[in-house]
Amino acid sequence: xxxxxxxxxxxxxxxxxxxxxxxxxxxxxxxxxxxxxxxxxxxxxxxxxxxxxxxxxxxxxxxxxxxxxxxxxxxxxxxxxxxxxxxxxxxxxxxxxxxxxxxxxxxxxxxxxxxxxxxxxxxxxxxxxxxxxxxxxxxxxxxxxxxxxxxxxxxxxxxxxxxxxxxxxxxxxxxxxxxxxxxxxxxxxxxxxxxxxxxxxxxxxxxxxxxxxxxxxxxxxxxxxxxxxxxxxxxxxxxxxxxxxxxxxxxxxxx
Numbered sequence: 001x002x003x004x005x006x007x008x009x010x011x012x013x014x015x016x017x018x019x020x021x022x023x024x025x026x027x028x029x030x031x032x033x034x035x036x037x038x039x040x041x042x043x044x045x046x047x048x049x050x051x052x053x054x055x056x057x058x059x060x061x062x063x064x065x066x067x068x069x070x071x072x073x074x075x076x077x078x079x080x081x082x083x084x085x086x087x088x089x090x091x092x093x094x095x096x097x098x099x100x101x102x103x104x105x106x107x108x109x110x111x112x113x114x115x116x117x118x119x120x121x122x123x124x125x126x127x128x129x130x131x132x133x134x135x136x137x138x139x140x141x142x143x144x145x146x147x148x149x150x151x152x153x154x155x156x157x158x159x160x161x162x163x164x165x166x167x168x169x170x171x172x173x174x175x176x177x178x179x180x181x182x183x184x185x186x187x188x189x190x191x192x193x194x195x196x197x198x199x200x201x202x203x204x205x206x207x208x209x210x211x212x213x214x215x216x217x218x219x220x221x222x223x224x225x226x227x228x229x230x231x232x233x234x235x236x237x238x239x240x241x242x243x244x245x246x247x248x249x250x251x252x253x254x255x
Contacts, residue, residue, distance in 0.1 A: 005133050006108050009142055010060060012177040012222075014052040015188035022250060023048045024229045027218020029070070031201055033086065033210050041205065042079055042093065043071040044216055045233045049225070049252045051103075059107035061118075065100030065252040067241050069233070070153070078236060084206045091206055092155040096240050099123060099158060101254050106131070116144075123158045124150035125166070139176045142193075146171040152214075154204045167200035175220060191222045225249045 007016070014021050025048060029041040046068030053061040070079045070093065079093035104119035104126075116129040126148045134141050151158050151165040159165040175193025182189055194217075201207045201214040221229060226249045228234035238245045244252060 004108065005112060005114050005131075006058065006060075006106060008133060008140060008177075008182060009106065009114055009131065010052060011182065011187065011189050012140070012142060012175060012191040014050045014062060016052070017187045018052060018054065019188075020049055020051050020225055020252075021188060022223045022225050022227070022229075023050065023220050024223055024233075025068070025195060025218055025220050026230070027195065027197075027216045028073075029214065029216050031205060031207060031212050031214050033207065033212045036086070039085060040073045041082065041214075042073055043076070044218065045069050045071060045230065045237075047233075047237065047250060049250060051254075055105060055107075059105055061103055061105045063101055063103040063254060065098075065102070065254070067096075067098050067237055067244060069096045069236060069240065070094045078240075082205070086210060087206055089206055091204055094153040094155055094202070094204070097153040097158050098241065101252070104129070121148070121150070123161050124148045124169075125161065136176060138179050140179060140182060141174065141176045144173045146173075150199070152199060152202045154202060169197060169199040171198075172196050173220065175222075193220045194218065195220050225251075 025046045027044045029044055031039040031041055046066055048064055048066045051063040055061055072079045079095050081090050082093040083090045099122055102121040105117050106114050109115040114131040119126040129146045132143045148169050149166040150169045151161045173195045175191045177189050177191040197216040199214055201212045223229045
């Protein structure tokens with residue numbers, strides 16, 4: 001890498017300034033049951049806000065906060081119910097959720113890499129996290145792998161984390177940025193990527209009589225706080241979470 005890994009991470013995910021950036025996460029929820037094709041459950045549409053707070057010369061903190069909706073896989077509208085194709089039963093579906101404020105800190109690990117520490121997440125308990133950077137032609141690729149125990153949204157939102165609501169989850173976030181953009185003096189550079197979450201099938205989906213696993217596969221894209229990357233999603237998030245929009249921007253409440 002032509003600059004230190006921590007700066008590359010910070011400029012691609014957030015900014016060298018003490019500011020905030022928005023990432024749109026657009027994915028599809030899928031249940032896999034042995035002997036059957038993958039079952040699409042819903043489409044997931046979220047906006048995550050990442051902050052940037054310098055701690056010292058070799059570390060900084062990333063507070064984050066997220067709001068999201070689940071869309072019906074057939075109509076594209078915000079979900080109200082879902083019919084399990086293997087049982088024929090219709091259930092109340094997860095509709096929207098809010099997660100945060102949460103956060104984690106990063107520091108140079110002394111060998112040219114990055115270490116994550118002091119991670120706190122609402123409705124989850126982080127067990128391990130790893131960040132790797134590698135060259136990808138004329139781009140740089142950053143991969144963040146997390147293992148945690150977490151609760152997952154239901155029709156009532158996200159429940160508090162308990163032994164009954166929590167399950168092991170594996171998350172991979174991967175984003176890339178242009179080396180040409182990184183060669184400029186800009187404190188924040190464009191980035192785009194993809195993600196995957198693997199977790200136990202949420203109970204409300206009604207697969208208790210089947211061996212199954214739930215996952216979300218999607219894309220992620222960095223945007224300005226005032227940029228409605230998905231205008232329809234922006235409008236509906238504003239309707240559902242009006243308290244988090246102000247003067248044409250998303251405005252998280254960190255307190």
